[in-house]
Amino acid sequence: MGFFDKIKDGLKKTRDALFGRIDQLLKSFSKIDDDLFEELEELLVMGDVGMYTAEKICDELKKRVKQEGITNPQEIRRLLEEVVTEMLKGGQELDISTKPSVILVIGVNGVGKTTTIGKLAAKFTREGKRVTLAAADTFRAAAIDQLQIWAERSGADIIKQNEGSDPAAVVFDAISSAKARGSDIIIADTAGRLHNKTNLMNELAKINRIIDRELPDAAKEVLLVLDATTGQNAVNQTKQFKTAAGITGIVLTKLDGTAKGGVVLAIKEELDVPVKYIGVGEQVDDLQPFDPEDFAKALFADDEAVGQESETVIEEVAEPENTAEEEFKPATAEIWEQIDAEAEAEKQAEQEKGEEHLKQEEEAKKAAEKEKIEQKKQRAEERRNKAKAKYNWSTEPAVKSDEEDDWFKQWKEGGSS
Ligand SMILES: Nc1nc2c(ncn2[C@@H]2O[C@H](COP(=O)(O)OP(=O)(O)OP(=O)(O)O)[C@@H](O)[C@H]2O)c(=O)[nH]1
Numbered sequence: 110m111g112f113f114d115k116i117k118d119g120l121k122k123t124r125d126a127l128f129g130r131i132d133q134l135l136k137s138f139s140k141i142d143d144d145l146f147e148e149l150e151e152l153l154v155m156g157d158v159g160m161y162t163a164e165k166i167c168d169e170l171k172k173r174v175k176q177e178g179i180t181n182p183q184e185i186r187r188l189l190e191e192v193v194t195e196m197l198k199g200g201q202e203l204d205i206s207t208k209p210s211v212i213l214v215i216g217v218n219g220v221g222k223t224t225t226i227g228k229l230a231a232k233f234t235r236e237g238k239r240v241t242l243a244a245a246d247t248f249r250a251a252a253i254d255q256l257q258i259w260a261e262r263s264g265a266d267i268i269k270q271n272e273g274s275d276p277a278a279v280v281f282d283a284i285s286s287a288k289a290r291g292s293d294i295i296i297a298d299t300a301g302r303l304h305n306k307t308n309l310m311n312e313l314a315k316i317n318r319i320i321d322r323e324l325p326d327a328a329k330e331v332l333l334v335l336d337a338t339t340g341q342n343a344v345n346q347t348k349q350f351k352t353a354a355g356i357t358g359i360v361l362t363k364l365d366g367t368a369k370g371g372v373v374l375a376i377k378e379e380l381d382v383p384v385k386y387i388g389v390g391e392q393v394d395d396l397q398p399f400d401p402e403d404f405a406k407a408l409f410a411d412d413e414a415v416g417q418e419s420e421t422v423i424e425e426v427a428e429p430e431n432t433a434e435e436e437f438k439p440a441t442a443e444i445w446e447q448i449d450a451e452a453e454a455e456k457q458a459e460q461e462k463g464e465e466h467l468k469q470e471e472e473a474k475k476a477a478e479k480e481k482i483e484q485k486k487q488r489a490e491e492r493r494n495k496a497k498a499k500y501n502w503s504t505e506p507a508v509k510s511d512e513e514d515d516w517f518k519q520w521k522e523g524g525s526s
Pocket residue numbers: 216217218219220221222223224225246252300301302362363364365366387388389390391395
């Protein structure tokens with residue numbers, strides 16, 4: 110199956126649920142009016158596009174309808190595809206320009222971090238790159254085993270320690286191993302669940318610090334993995350991780366199992382974090398670089414027209430260029446003392462300024478949300494009033510005039526003409 114067909118297949122549920130309904134809606138209108146946009150906006154919100162983004166899309170559509178002098182509702186489909194494509198554009202490619210580069214993979218439990226790492230490792234080794242995996246999810250032994258299996262499958266090196274060991278130490282060792290072996294890319298797996306959120310965020314901060322310290326000039330990606338089936342929850346997760354972990358991109362997984370694919374738009378538009386990869390299945394080649402045009406095309410595709418795109422080309426497995434292996438030096442006790450002291454000082458400083466700041470942010474967000482809802486209510490009320498006036502639609506009980514009553518009486522008695 111070609112790349113495009115895979116994405117198209119993976120987006121079938123979203124396409125049917127959201128864009129199928131939009132098609133129905135457009136067919137049910139004979140002209141373009143406010144009611145059409147109102148219903149369209151509602152459908153987009155229900156399809157996990159998010160209130161803010163849905164409104165933005167509709168505003169843009171209205172503008173284009175006016176500019177282009179469009180009167181046929183069916184043409185909105187084309188405009189929608191255009192607007193969605195433009196909205197999704199601007200996601201940069203993965204930066205793996207240095208040797209080694211680092212990809213730190215984070216996200217809450219079960220979203221698909223380890224699977225994504227396995228798929229990425231397979232892709233890079235297939236391209237002839239040497240990959241070092243860091244099993245920095247030390248929370249569960251099974252997590253380390255799972256990564257080990259992916260390392261074997263993909264031909265990547267793996268650095269691991271025992272369950273419960275310091276994840277930052279694993280990353281440190283992976284970096285020195287990668288330097289010694291001449292690896293091209295280090296990919297670090299991390300835990301999605303810890304005893305609490307603060308612990309998790311502190312741990313990620315510590316790992317980040319190790320990377321910056323050991324590889325200050327390396328290209329670094331912090332990829333947040335999100336499960337598309339969680340819809341708007343994915344947006345909230347991004348907000349939380351964005352402040353704490355400095356994410357550079359999103360991997361949106363499990364699009365194949367959900368009708369909530371519209372959440373891509375919310376993530377891109379509301380949070381301004383580029384989606385870099387999408388997962389459309391559990392197989393190794395089901396991770397696809399995110400291509401806005403293909404994505405939009407797949408969302409609006411006709412189900413009958415399949416198989417026009419080129420087939421996937423599986424590249425020959427190339428030998429890694431540098432196979433020289435030196436023994437790497439694991440971290441010494443002094444380094445750890447130093448790093449822990451730095452971490453402690455940073456944690457304290459952050460806590461002091463962080464809590465107040467987070468509270469303020471949270472309150473501001475709530476106020477903005479409330480205001481948005483109020484505005485929406487007000488607009489709905491205005492629309493209702495306008496509709497009432499337009500169609501002479503009164504909800505008051507009709508008051509009959511005396512004249513009418515007389516006429517009615519006569520009619521009943523059979524006397525009127
Ligand atoms: N259908 C589908 N399933 C996926 C996709 N990506 C991951 N999965 C599945 O999601 C499940 C969880 O994946 P993991 O990679 O273990 O998730 P994780 O984030 O590492 O989980 P923890 O280590 O527990 O935090 C597995 O069964 C994967 O096969 C995808 O794109 N599509």
